[in-house]
Amino acid sequence: MNDAANTTRQKVLAALAGVAPELDPNELDPQQNFRDQMDFDSIDFLNFATHLHQAFGVDIPEADYPKLFSLDGCIAYFSKRPG
Amino acid sequence: MPSLGAGMETGTLAQWLVQPGAHIKRGDLIAVVETQKGAIDVESFEAGTLTKFLVEPGTEVPVGTPLAVIDGAGETAGSEVVKPEPVAPIERPHVSPVARRRAQELGVDIEALAARTGGSVNLEDVEKAAGTPHKPAPVAPAGMRQAIAATMARSKREIPHYYLAATLDFSAVLNRLQTMNASLPVPERLVYGVLLVKAVALAAKRFPEFNGYWVDDHFEPSERVNVGVAISLREGGLVAPALHDADGKSLSILMREFLDLVNRVRAGHMRSSEIAEPTITVSSMGEQGVDSVYPIIYSPQVAIVGFGSIVEQPWVVSGKVVATRTITATLAADHRVSDGHRGALFLAYLRQLLEKPEAL
Numbered sequence: 001m002n003d004a005a006n007t008t009r010q011k012v013l014a015a016l017a018g019v020a021p022e023l024d025p026n027e028l029d030p031q032q033n034f035r036d037q038m039d040f041d042s043i044d045f046l047n048f049a050t051h052l053h054q055a056f057g058v059d060i061p062e063a064d065y066p067k068l069f070s071l072d073g074c075i076a077y078f079s080k081r082p083g
Numbered sequence: 084m085p086s087l088g089a090g091m092e093t094g095t096l097a098q099w100l101v102q103p104g105a106h107i108k109r110g111d112l113i114a115v116v117e118t119q120k121g122a123i124d125v126e127s128f129e130a131g132t133l134t135k136f137l138v139e140p141g142t143e144v145p146v147g148t149p150l151a152v153i154d155g156a157g158e159t160a161g162s163e164v165v166k167p168e169p170v171a172p173i174e175r176p177h178v179s180p181v182a183r184r185r186a187q188e189l190g191v192d193i194e195a196l197a198a199r200t201g202g203s204v205n206l207e208d209v210e211k212a213a214g215t216p217h218k219p220a221p222v223a224p225a226g227m228r229q230a231i232a233a234t235m236a237r238s239k240r241e242i243p244h245y246y247l248a249a250t251l252d253f254s255a256v257l258n259r260l261q262t263m264n265a266s267l268p269v270p271e272r273l274v275y276g277v278l279l280v281k282a283v284a285l286a287a288k289r290f291p292e293f294n295g296y297w298v299d300d301h302f303e304p305s306e307r308v309n310v311g312v313a314i315s316l317r318e319g320g321l322v323a324p325a326l327h328d329a330d331g332k333s334l335s336i337l338m339r340e341f342l343d344l345v346n347r348v349r350a351g352h353m354r355s356s357e358i359a360e361p362t363i364t365v366s367s368m369g370e371q372g373v374d375s376v377y378p379i380i381y382s383p384q385v386a387i388v389g390f391g392s393i394v395e396q397p398w399v400v401s402g403k404v405v406a407t408r409t410i411t412a413t414l415a416a417d418h419r420v421s422d423g424h425r426g427a428l429f430l431a432y433l434r435q436l437l438e439k440p441e442a443l
Binding site: 043052062 | 318342370
């Protein structure tokens with residue numbers, strides 16, 4: 001993993017920890033949906049998107065939300081749109 | 084010690100949030116009380132100067148026990164009264180309800196721990212401090228489960244429920260949400276639950292026999308519409324605090340209050356008026372993939388509206404079958420107060436509001 005991807009990953013994990021402090025990043029399946037893994041509801045996701053929006057400094061259209069449902073999805077999305 | 088919900092007999096004063104000498108306004112947060120439902124921030128019913136604590140932190144007392152003396156402005160006003168020193172607000176540690184409870188069990192000083200961790204304390208911090216290994220288990224604390232069991236058993240025993248369900252076209256709500264959210268920054272976007280709350284509030288205002296309390300063998304309708312929202316806690320359990328006066332608030336204000344409420348509740352900062360004052364409740368299952376929910380009324384309320392998950396299904400519009408996103412609303416109401424005919428009118432109005440959501 002290159003430096004840029006690693007930074008992106010750290011920012012996404014920090015945003016996740018802001019919503020689910022009990023999360024152990026080592027137990028996270030990077031491909032699986034957050035909702036199924038961590039019982040995210042709509043407010044959790046809104047908080048998560050807000051943390052991402054602040055960490056990367058980019059607007060995230062609501063239509064893009066489905067791309068942010070997993071760790072790998074987030075990394076792919078923000079690698080293309082670096083903040 | 085205020086009564087924070089039906090069935091509460093005692094509460095433990097966990098922490099004072101003010102110091103003697105503080106000027107208190109009605110509604111100011113003055114103490115944290117530990118109940119079976121978790122920690123609740125208690126608001127003052129009185130205005131004046133807090134002169135004396137009557138209960139020390141850590142003490143369990145029956146509901147109705149005075150916690151402190153607050154002198155009203157009239158009583159202490161006089162030429163000899165010394166103006167009390169302005170009191171610096173106490174920094175509030177951010178402690179999850181389960182962490183607070185566990186700290187009590189393990190004898191960990193939560194304030195000292197919060198000072199070390201920089202203000203935020205979770206279950207793991209508490210167990211580390213106590214030297215106990217962390218066992219991840221998403222099971223509600225025993226007290227919370229008991230409180231839910233007691234409330235629900237009483238409701239099932241005492242309230243003659245009847246249920247009515249209606250599946251409705253939800254696409255107009257979702258389209259409206261999409262349009263509104265397209266021009267809003269991420270933190271201000273709306274979730275559809277807020278439109279459900281507003282619609283139920285307006286229906287409750289129009290049909291007063293679903294909005295209020297059953298007390299002393301009669302129904303007391305409420306002028307205000309305070310919609311309780313069922314919120315699941317990350318570490319297990321359920322609470323249903325109120326969004327006050329939801330019928331008269333805009334969607335953006337309701338959204339801000341809803342977000343604030345959920346985040347505070349999950350951080351262990353629910354307020355006493357929120358837990359004590361809902362007049363009707365909404366329970367939405369979100370994206371859990373259930374078609375419908377048959378909720379139990381929170382005594383002493385007389386109605387609750389449940390919403391299943393959004394389901395895309397064949398739907399007939401003007402004689403043609405189209406794929407449409409739908410949601411099923413279920414009204415559970417108290418037969419001592421209303422009957423199925425009025426319940427059907429309530430649901431029909433709810434359908435009208437949600438299928439033409441411009442009025443919300």
